Amino acid sequence: MTHPHPIPLVHASLGEQELAAVAEVFASGWPAGQGPKGKALEAQLSRRYDAHAVAVSNCGAALHLALLALGVRPGDEVIVADYTFPAPAHAVRYLDAVPVFADVRPDTHTIDPQAAADLIGPKTVGIIAVDTVGLPADYRELQALADRHGLFLIEDAACAVGATYQGRQAGALAEVACLSFHGRKGATSGEGGALVATDAAVAADARLRSSFGIGSIFDQSKVVGLPVPEFTEVGYNFKLSDIAAAILQVQIGRIEELLARRAAVAAHYQRLLADEDLLTLPQVPDDRTHAWQSYLVRLDDRIDRAALAADLRGQGIGCGHGTWATHLQPVFETKQTCPVSADLFHRHLAIPMHAELTTGQVERVVAALRTALRTHRTTTA
Incomplete structure (x- = not known):
């Protein structure tokens, strides 16, 4: 195969x-x-x-x-x-x-x-x-x-x-x-x-x-x-x-053409994943618009993110950790805490986002993601 x-x-x-x-x-x-x-x-x-x-x-x-x-x-x-x-x-x-x-x-x-x-x-x-x-x-x-x-x-x-x-x-x-x-x-x-x-x-x-x-x-x-x-x-x-x-x-x-294509991808993800209870989708307030450099979903805390990412990559689907909680990086040597940022750093997953994605590719990403979420959900005592 x-x-x-x-x-x-x-x-x-x-x-x-x-x-x-x-x-x-x-x-x-x-x-x-x-x-x-x-x-x-x-x-x-x-x-x-x-x-x-x-x-x-x-x-x-x-x-x-x-x-x-x-x-x-x-x-x-x-x-x-x-x-x-x-x-x-x-x-x-x-x-x-x-x-x-x-x-x-x-x-x-x-x-x-x-x-x-x-x-x-x-x-x-x-x-x-x-x-x-x-x-x-x-x-x-x-x-x-x-x-x-x-x-x-x-x-x-x-x-x-x-x-x-x-x-x-x-x-x-x-x-x-x-x-x-x-x-x-x-x-x-x-x-x-x-x-x-x-x-x-x-x-x-x-x-x-x-x-x-x-x-x-x-x-x-x-x-x-x-x-x-x-x-x-x-x-x-x-x-x-x-x-x-x-x-x-x-x-x-x-830029307007390329961003419209990214926005269409984001809207498609939003429709297909709206009912998925094992992740939270990005929110955009009414007074602003998003350039969609990345599409980040926040995983339920029961999901093994590393295993899920390895699963998706094994199927040829690119993904990443999102971005960084800067205060946690060793180079900055700070004792500050930013709990919201730290939580996002550990739970966000970036899924494919660019202007060349087709409808079929978005659907394939979503199908693989849904299956992987259930495969890599840990049980709590």
């Missing part, structure tokens, strides 16, 4: 349009960063978010640059959403500042504004909210909290390009937002990111630091004469190549 074709957990929707865009870059002779395609992408993002956009190598770089531009110093405390890929906490640590972990709401899995409020102290300088796996956080409450205490607010919209909150685009929900174009996102160039800022000075600071502090070599190459840049401060090599920028121009243009 042969196994059916595998159903991957993630799959990038890259095709002929993207290849044609890359061919244009090859013909141009400028594949490196901050060239014409990079500038065009930044203009496209600036229009989309009505703010200043800086294309960078990844979202982690955008977070690092945002904290630098906002003046974070060693010893400062930054409140970060706990249930997420740990990039925000890493970025805080890059500056020898202290990440303080805020628990998340049990329904949306986004940062709990009250948990954040309870953590504010004399050393607190800002908050990094995360749009958890594509669902925007509570920015009205978070912005009010930040304003009340004189804190900055960063939106980590890594998973949420195309989502909305109270009619506004994710990526435009705070003074600074950080985007990701990693391979599993709704729009992707394999790797890539952007910083979006309402303040032109913040964007300019990030752009300069992203290229070792000397600005665009492409621009300098157009100057008659021989300009020799001076290095006046330590910068970083966080540029996005024009190859990636060209791919992203196409992907951003396709």
